[in-house]
Amino acid sequence: MKINVTINGAAYEREVPEHVTLLRFLREYVGLAGTKEGCGGGECGACTVILDGRAVNACLVLAAEVDGATLRTIEGEAVNGEHSELQKAFSRRHAVQCGYCTPGMVMSARALIERNPKPSVEEIKEGLEGNFCRCTGYVQIIEAVLEATGQPAANQEGSHA
Amino acid sequence: MLHQFNYLAPRTRAELHGVLAAEGPAACLLAGGTDLLVNIRAGFMKPRVVVDAKKVEGFSGLSWSEREGLVIRAGVTINQILRDARTSIDFPLLVACGRDLASHQLRNRATVVGNIVNASPGADMTPALLCLRAHVTISSKRGEREVPLKAFFKGVKRTVLARDEVVDRIVVPAASKGARGDYFKLKRINGHDLGIVGVALCVDRDGELRVGVSACAPVPLLIEGLDADAPADEVVAAVMAAIKPITDVRASKEYRRHMVEYFVRRLLDEVRS
Numbered sequence: 001m002k003i004n005v006t007i008n009g010a011a012y013e014r015e016v017p018e019h020v021t022l023l024r025f026l027r028e029y030v031g032l033a034g035t036k037e038g039c040g041g042g043e044c045g046a047c048t049v050i051l052d053g054r055a056v057n058a059c060l061v062l063a064a065e066v067d068g069a070t071l072r073t074i075e076g077e078a079v080n081g082e083h084s085e086l087q088k089a090f091s092r093r094h095a096v097q098c099g100y101c102t103p104g105m106v107m108s109a110r111a112l113i114e115r116n117p118k119p120s121v122e123e124i125k126e127g128l129e130g131n132f133c134r135c136t137g138y139v140q141i142i143e144a145v146l147e148a149t150g151q152p153a154a155n156q157e158g159s160h161a
Numbered sequence: 162m163l164h165q166f167n168y169l170a171p172r173t174r175a176e177l178h179g180v181l182a183a184e185g186p187a188a189c190l191l192a193g194g195t196d197l198l199v200n201i202r203a204g205f206m207k208p209r210v211v212v213d214a215k216k217v218e219g220f221s222g223l224s225w226s227e228r229e230g231l232v233i234r235a236g237v238t239i240n241q242i243l244r245d246a247r248t249s250i251d252f253p254l255l256v257a258c259g260r261d262l263a264s265h266q267l268r269n270r271a272t273v274v275g276n277i278v279n280a281s282p283g284a285d286m287t288p289a290l291l292c293l294r295a296h297v298t299i300s301s302k303r304g305e306r307e308v309p310l311k312a313f314f315k316g317v318k319r320t321v322l323a324r325d326e327v328v329d330r331i332v333v334p335a336a337s338k339g340a341r342g343d344y345f346k347l348k349r350i351n352g353h354d355l356g357i358v359g360v361a362l363c364v365d366r367d368g369e370l371r372v373g374v375s376a377c378a379p380v381p382l383l384i385e386g387l388d389a390d391a392p393a394d395e396v397v398a399a400v401m402a403a404i405k406p407i408t409d410v411r412a413s414k415e416y417r418r419h420m421v422e423y424f425v426r427r428l429l430d431e432v433r434s
Contacts, residue, residue: 001168018168019211021198041199042267043353054240054269060198061270062191064168065213108265129352130264 003067007032008076016063022056023047025063026073034074034103038132045131048104049073055111057130074103077110086110089148090141097136105131109145118149164201170213174329177217178302180210181325188212190327192235193270195263196279214327223248231333239268239276239286252333254363257344258289264353274328277313280320280380287381288361288373289344293337301326314380340365341432345424346375349411357412358420360400362428364389370396372425377404377417393429400425 004013007030014029023040026032026049038046040059047058050072077084083091086106096102105128112119112127119127124145125138133141146152171177181188189208191197192215200206214220214235221236223245231252233242239259242248249256262268262276262285276286277297287310295310302325310331313320322328342363348354359375370387384403387396406417 017165019165040202042195042263045264045266048266051269055266056269057195057266060194060267062168062194062198062211064170065191065194065215112265125352127265130266 001064001067003063005066005068006070008072014063018062018064020063021059022049022051022061022063022066022071023058025066026058026071029063032073032075036100036103038100038104042130043132044101044104045108045128046101046104048107048131050107050111053111053114055108055127055130072107072110074106077106086113086144086148089144093140093144093147095136095140095144101131101133101136105133105141109148112145113149118151119145121146164204164207166201166208167210168213169210170216172216173218174220174300177212177214177327178300178325180212181327182302184210184212185324188324190214190278192272192275192278193238193267195267195271196275220329225251227335229332230335230337233273233331233333235272235274235327235329237273239263239271239273240265242273243268251338252289252293252340254289254292254340254342254344254361255286255333257342258285258359258361261285261344261346261348261356261359267353274331277310277331278320278322278328280314280316280318282317282379282381283356283359283376284381285344285346285356285359285375288359288375289342289363290331290333291373291381291383292342292361292363292371293333293340294371295331295333295337297331298329299326300329305329311383317379336367337365343428343431345428347412347420347424355411358406358417358424360421360424360428362425362432364432372396372400372428374400374404374421377406377421379405393426396429397422397425 026035036046038044042057042060048055049058108128108131124142187209191211191213220234223237224232242259276284299306340363344361346359347357361373364370368389370389372384374382382403384400406414408414
């Protein structure tokens, strides 16, 4: 079937089989491979994208369901080759190690910040509850979100564990 | 996804009923997709056609009226419940259960109706909806019927729904407005996890105390008709007589029984303080 979507401000039209997930659609039909597949079953959050303003797992949405929708993916974060403030905070706070969970983490954090510009540590934990990291650890990620929202987490290493 | 299927998005109830009647067991209804797409991926379900219920006219939105009560239509997500200001004030138990369901991303897609229809003994929304005396409206080409939620479940993942039927909405009666209560769910971690046991307890405006229990029997349980001032031991005895937990990968039946009693006592303290 024919799918029309807006992704990171650009319009796309693609012909896709009806059983294809949004995750495969983004990676294989649009060529935006920044969104990662982790578990493929809604457990890990690596494939998180923003669908009409809400963070969702792209592995559990069909491309067919999003015809006419507006999407944002990790590729929409940097503008003209410059990382967003959120990405820079992830970098400064060493919130990235292997990097596989990072696109999903950033998109969950982005959706959180948009509805709550100054989230508390508890609110950040709730917003990122569906995103698993298996190497960096969560403290640096929480600190990155605090920093990106103007709440610098000075000398708090280990304090959110 | 290895399994291939067709996707249909009917716009009217009549169209939806027609598809379900024609396709029979070859069709699967899609609402949030957070269970269905996992089951298809795992090979547990192999539908020929996936029927999206979200785009059916009259299947979206949450509404309230004194006459009808709180109407939760088939497309309403868990996060829609959590974000609704009126629901938070008038039906705090629904919010308590919704908050404990899965993760933020899943709550943005998963629907309340889907959580019920899926009929997991451990479903998080069911204890609250049982306590609040919800009923479901079921429709098909053959007509419409209303079923009290406590009569909706038939076993693990089994309900009274026939293959050609769909749940249009769940209705929480106006009489349950203002019922005080809370939900405690035992999980292995503080974040996203299935419940080992879940207990909801409420006292309604007429002074009746009810308890909903998940993951302690093949179906979610409702213990009703208790007095708001009943001694704790009496409430605990009624709940313990109703539950039939098993030992499985997540916990032993002894641990489940222990935690249900502990949760009931804590919930009683909370609701009476």
